[in-house]
Amino acid sequence: MEFPSRFFVTGTDTGVGKTLVSAILMTGRKAAYWKPVQSGLETMTDTAWVQQMTGFSDHLFVPETYRLSQALSPHAAAVEDGVSISLSAFQLPDQDRYPRLIVEGAGGVMAPLNEKHFMVDLMKYLALPVLLVARSGLGTINHTLLSLEKLRNRGLDVFGVVMNGPKNRINKQAIETYGGIRVTAEVETLSHIDGRSLAEAYAQYFR
Numbered sequence: 001m002e003f004p005s006r007f008f009v010t011g012t013d014t015g016v017g018k019t020l021v022s023a024i025l026m027t028g029r030k031a032a033y034w035k036p037v038q039s040g041l042e043t044m045t046d047t048a049w050v051q052q053m054t055g056f057s058d059h060l061f062v063p064e065t066y067r068l069s070q071a072l073s074p075h076a077a078a079v080e081d082g083v084s085i086s087l088s089a090f091q092l093p094d095q096d097r098y099p100r101l102i103v104e105g106a107g108g109v110m111a112p113l114n115e116k117h118f119m120v121d122l123m124k125y126l127a128l129p130v131l132l133v134a135r136s137g138l139g140t141i142n143h144t145l146l147s148l149e150k151l152r153n154r155g156l157d158v159f160g161v162v163m164n165g166p167k168n169r170i171n172k173q174a175i176e177t178y179g180g181i182r183v184t185a186e187v188e189t190l191s192h193i194d195g196r197s198l199a200e201a202y203a204q205y206f207r
């Protein structure tokens, strides 16, 4: 599979495996990682989790633009912290310093950032190609087709879908047929997550 050198990882929902898939791709592609909006600082942040699991050093991790304390939708977490999220605050990390970059969104495509903008607007603002992570099981066809429609409506280039969880041939076929897109990989449940299993997952699922 040919990957763009820098891309945005979104998902059909929160908890679908964006961070895990980002960690696999980071490991396999020796890419840097950036989570522009982190909501929730009480438990481990996505950046800290990816760093711990991959074991990669600090220079491959771009600091978050917004670090919001509550684990809420970005628009609500921002209100709680008394800040407002502005698209112009986001700056795509330097191409020379981070030639390979994986950017992980918060929640799904329509997670609000403020009163006017949604996660999809951030993708558009950063002008990156998009990889959509979807769960493999029941309900995924609807969520995936809706997400694809929204992304394409905004003129974003969606270059693939990663299905995460126990393989489901019928759902994969439906997403490819109705969505007009290739399922790039079907990532199964990893029994253990560390640098080695992430590298193995990349070799097994993405090559």
Ligand SMILES: Nc1ncnc2c1ncn2[C@@H]1O[C@H](COP(=O)(O)OP(=O)(O)O)[C@@H](O)[C@H]1O
Residues within 6 Å of the ligand: 011, 013, 014, 015, 016, 017, 018, 019, 020, 021, 164, 165, 187, 188, 189, 190, 191
């Ligand atoms: N394929 C997988 N194998 C093992 N654990 C997984 C897998 N996919 C997701 N998880 C676990 O499920 C939880 C949610 O996944 P995560 O990647 O954090 O989702 P998201 O970033 O979309 O919110 C995490 O604890 C993650 O480690």
Ligand SMILES: [Mg+2]
Residues within 6 Å of the ligand: 018, 019, 046, 104
């Ligand atoms: Mg995540």
